[in-house]
Amino acid sequence: MDMExxxxxxxxxxxxxxxxxQELIQRTPPSQLYAAVAVVGFTILLLILIKLFxxxxxxxxxxxxxxxxxxxxxFYQLRDGSSHLGTVTSMEPNEGxxxxxxxxxxxxxxxxxxxxxxxxxxxxRAKLDEFLPQAAGVVFVVDAVEFLPNxxxxxxxxxEVLTSASVxxxxxxxxxxxNKVDKVxxxxxxxxxxxxxxxxxxxxxxxxxxxxxxxxxxFTLGTxxxxxAFSQCHNKVSIGEASxxxxxxxxxxxxxxxxxKA
Amino acid sequence: MLEQLLIFTRGGLILxxxxxxxxxxxxxxxxxxxxxxxxxxxxxxxxxxxxxxxxAYTLKWTFHNELGLVFVAVYQRILHLLYVDELxxxxxxxxxxxxxxxxxxxxxxxxxxxQLKKEAEDLAEKxxxxxxxxxxxxxxxxxxxxxxxxxxxxxxxxxxxxxDGNGDEEGNKTKNYGYENGHSNGEHxxxxxxxxxxxxxxxxxxxxxxxxxxKDKLKKLRGGKNGxxxxxxxxxxxxxxxxxxxxKPRVWNDSAPETKLDFTDPVSENGADDVPDVAMDQGESMMxxxxxxxxxxxxxxxxxxxxAKVETKxxxxxxxxxxxxxxxxxxxxxxxxPALKALKDRLMTKNVAEEIAEKxxxxxxxxLEGKKLASFTRISSTVQAAMEEALVRILTPRRSxxxxxxxxxAKDQGKPYVVVFVGVNGVGKSTNLAKVAYWLLxxxxxxxxxxCDTFRSGAVEQLRTHAxxxxxxxxxxxxxxxxxxxxxxxxxxxSRNGSDVVLVDTAGRMQDNEPLMRALSKLIYVNTPDxxxxxxEALVGNDAVDQLSKFNxxxxxxxxxxxxxxxxxxLLTKFDTIDDKxxxxxxxxxxxxAPVMFVGCGQxxxxxxxxxxxxxxxxxxx
Numbered sequence: 079m080d081m082e083x084x085x086x087x088x089x090x091x092x093x094x095x096x097x098x099x100q101e102l103i104q105r106t107p108p109s110q111l112y113a114a115v116a117v118v119g120f121t122i123l124l125l126i127l128i129k130l131f132x133x134x135x136x137x138x139x140x141x142x143x144x145x146x147x148x149x150x151x152x153f154y155q156l157r158d159g160s161s162h163l164g165t166v167t168s169m170e171p172n173e174g175x176x177x178x179x180x181x182x183x184x185x186x187x188x189x190x191x192x193x194x195x196x197x198x199x200x201x202x203r204a205k206l207d208e209f210l211p212q213a214a215g216v217v218f219v220v221d222a223v224e225f226l227p228n229x230x231x232x233x234x235x236x237x238e239v240l241t242s243a244s245v246x247x248x249x250x251x252x253x254x255x256x257n258k259v260d261k262v263x264x265x266x267x268x269x270x271x272x273x274x275x276x277x278x279x280x281x282x283x284x285x286x287x288x289x290x291x292x293x294x295x296x297f298t299l300g301t302x303x304x305x306x307a308f309s310q311c312h313n314k315v316s317i318g319e320a321s322x323x324x325x326x327x328x329x330x331x332x333x334x335x336x337x338x339k340a
Numbered sequence: 341m342l343e344q345l346l347i348f349t350r351g352g353l354i355l356x357x358x359x360x361x362x363x364x365x366x367x368x369x370x371x372x373x374x375x376x377x378x379x380x381x382x383x384x385x386x387x388x389x390x391x392x393x394x395x396a397y398t399l400k401w402t403f404h405n406e407l408g409l410v411f412v413a414v415y416q417r418i419l420h421l422l423y424v425d426e427l428x429x430x431x432x433x434x435x436x437x438x439x440x441x442x443x444x445x446x447x448x449x450x451x452x453x454x455q456l457k458k459e460a461e462d463l464a465e466k467x468x469x470x471x472x473x474x475x476x477x478x479x480x481x482x483x484x485x486x487x488x489x490x491x492x493x494x495x496x497x498x499x500x501x502x503x504d505g506n507g508d509e510e511g512n513k514t515k516n517y518g519y520e521n522g523h524s525n526g527e528h529x530x531x532x533x534x535x536x537x538x539x540x541x542x543x544x545x546x547x548x549x550x551x552x553x554x555k556d557k558l559k560k561l562r563g564g565k566n567g568x569x570x571x572x573x574x575x576x577x578x579x580x581x582x583x584x585x586x587x588k589p590r591v592w593n594d595s596a597p598e599t600k601l602d603f604t605d606p607v608s609e610n611g612a613d614d615v616p617d618v619a620m621d622q623g624e625s626m627m628x629x630x631x632x633x634x635x636x637x638x639x640x641x642x643x644x645x646x647x648a649k650v651e652t653k654x655x656x657x658x659x660x661x662x663x664x665x666x667x668x669x670x671x672x673x674x675x676x677x678p679a680l681k682a683l684k685d686r687l688m689t690k691n692v693a694e695e696i697a698e699k700x701x702x703x704x705x706x707x708l709e710g711k712k713l714a715s716f717t718r719i720s721s722t723v724q725a726a727m728e729e730a731l732v733r734i735l736t737p738r739r740s741x742x743x744x745x746x747x748x749x750a751k752d753q754g755k756p757y758v759v760v761f762v763g764v765n766g767v768g769k770s771t772n773l774a775k776v777a778y779w780l781l782x783x784x785x786x787x788x789x790x791x792c793d794t795f796r797s798g799a800v801e802q803l804r805t806h807a808x809x810x811x812x813x814x815x816x817x818x819x820x821x822x823x824x825x826x827x828x829x830x831x832x833x834x835s836r837n838g839s840d841v842v843l844v845d846t847a848g849r850m851q852d853n854e855p856l857m858r859a860l861s862k863l864i865y866v867n868t869p870d871x872x873x874x875x876x877e878a879l880v881g882n883d884a885v886d887q888l889s890k891f892n893x894x895x896x897x898x899x900x901x902x903x904x905x906x907x908x909x910x911l912l913t914k915f916d917t918i919d920d921k922x923x924x925x926x927x928x929x930x931x932x933x934a935p936v937m938f939v940g941c942g943q944x945x946x947x948x949x950x951x952x953x954x955x956x957x958x959x960x961x962x
Contacts, residue, residue, distance in 0.1 A: 145375070146371070150351065150352040150353060154353060158444065160444075162353060162354065162355075162444050162445075163353075163354040163355070163356070163357055164354050165348075165352045165353055165354060166346070166348050166352050166354060166370045166371055166374060167352060167370075167371045167374040167375055167379075168350070168351050168352030169350045169351075169352070169374060169378060169379060169410075170350040170351050170408065171351065172351035172352070172353070195351070197352070199375060199379055200736065200737070200738045200739075201379050201380070201733045201734075201736055201738065202379070202733065203736065204732055204733070204736060234742070234745075280745070280748060280749070280752075281742075281745060283748060284742060284744040284745035284747075284748050
């Protein structure tokens, strides 16, 4: 009962206001009215422009890759220049907007970078879709030591990233970063690149078969009829090396600074 | 002694670890805990057991949701440390006082920790002295994974009685459903990792189950296209008409026998190459069609609006308004209780097994407790959002379900890709095997069927009919043969004639039928198939949990190999008959961890789909 009473009262009040407003409009001269409308329109236009402008100069870098690749370590290396006490499997993304640690000593104003470390566990992949559309660049972290057992899973994930709508549409550059190269048993980046290309080539064959069923995978990779190579991608796909544990991440920083100018 | 105590953020950064204890842990128990327990929505459980060569740890954990912190304690399983729970709580309280998001080093916590540990140990010592008899029980329980007291006792007894009680209970079918919880207290060995599941109260389930069972059975008897579980012989006959183009509308009531039931071809089974009704061109399988999923967010909004109204009426308009604007300080259990209760009921009306709805709600509660409620949100919507996230996480497959990719990989190695279809009676194994065959055929994969149902009369003929209509080879050896041997010969035959895929049909079996389960385990062990597909019907309710976990359990128990093959994927059948009661999909995926690979949704060969996770989640929460 209370609610109904309240509703009717509010309705009456609103009607009163509408009538008052109409009277007010009739009383004011039309020239003033036009000016007011113009001001409002201009403000809205300005807001839209600002939003558009902001979107073009995104400063988001997304770290992704399989679980256990060392993304969180890299994130903290970029931010603090230290791996702290180590990391465990992430359950939530790590996000931060900061000036890269190696640049904190430099003088002058440096544009901070927004870095997101998306968990690699397959149950949490859905999170990636939230961040990909705003990404200026994607870093796909690959474990260079435990590469072969995870090769197929990694290439499937990479395929998903490369064919995702936002990456294709915005030509987001992708860096395949071979992590843990400080270890003796680490594979070379050339080897990893070749293996990934080979796997993606096979994947392409099987995915195009089922692609009609998948709404998400409407894009195909590379040139049909040719063995797949990353150079065939429309967006720039480069490959680099890093070691999160020892802090050897210059190639990663270069990649970031190329996309987000200081 | 405590092996390790870790404090880390949900983002994965270790903030503090007890350096003085500092023993190197064997294996990686923490990562395993996160991957196979916390991320699988099992964080409502009390403890987790980790097994690796030379290491057997028990892990306990607690969350601080507002700060996004996780506290994990690791200790040797043979030691039954009683003070761990208290210690974790104390550490949580103290640590949250000094925690700052920007700070990364907490060396000063060491002293505090030593003090807390001493306190906790003293407390445990005191308890030990005052409650000597209780301790004895506890030690006993420890062997059963140190579960909660009640669950542990229940489970222990049941497991024992379950194994030798098998024989007696076979005859009495309803009993199968009674002791379904026994196994879940035991260990599910999945790829060498051990997952301990805390058993829910068996008693509760037993009483509610009898009702659910009746309902299911009724449904099956009325709506089951393959006949009821017991009426196998009629099922063979009624299978025939399904694909006939001249099929008449089905008569559901008892007058069915009057109409002509025998629709099978007049052409003799063995002769006649020119079968008129070859089903090679029924259009593309629904696996390949894009599904247009209309989002009815509008109606949802409306419903939400209604919910809101009800709630405001209950709690008083002004205070709730104020709360929603200001944001509540932090959620506690009492706040969440009503919303979770409603959510659990809603899930159960969607046919989610009770046990699973319960566990999910516990896990969601654990993830929300202590969190700040944002401005302009209500508890119910916060809980709903958390649940939605959890559901999406569960239903998203862990492994790739791209069968085509696997088929091509096997082809490159020059081996046929072997798929074994298993399941209880009358769920539609053969029918959906034919649908899968049809889908594979459309993608230029050569398929061979293997009729390894050497148990039920008519099964081979049924498969032969499908094979003839799809014009694919079938390997059969008649009845009364060992299915494992038949399958083996079939695979050999396939590699001889260059078939890419072998689809192995097996006899339907109840999950408690020991001789048949033993045979199945042997079949899988001998032939090492690439994919073990569990066929389950979407109609099933609480029994889904029982079926899947028992299948997995029996496959593990009866296998001679130390690393037994378990169920890799699920084929959900009769999905067109259930309207919005899609809960079975969730139950099955949750209990087995295997993804739903196909969904059977109709009578014709084209009616095979992929699971649309978003649609399922939406339906579940509607």
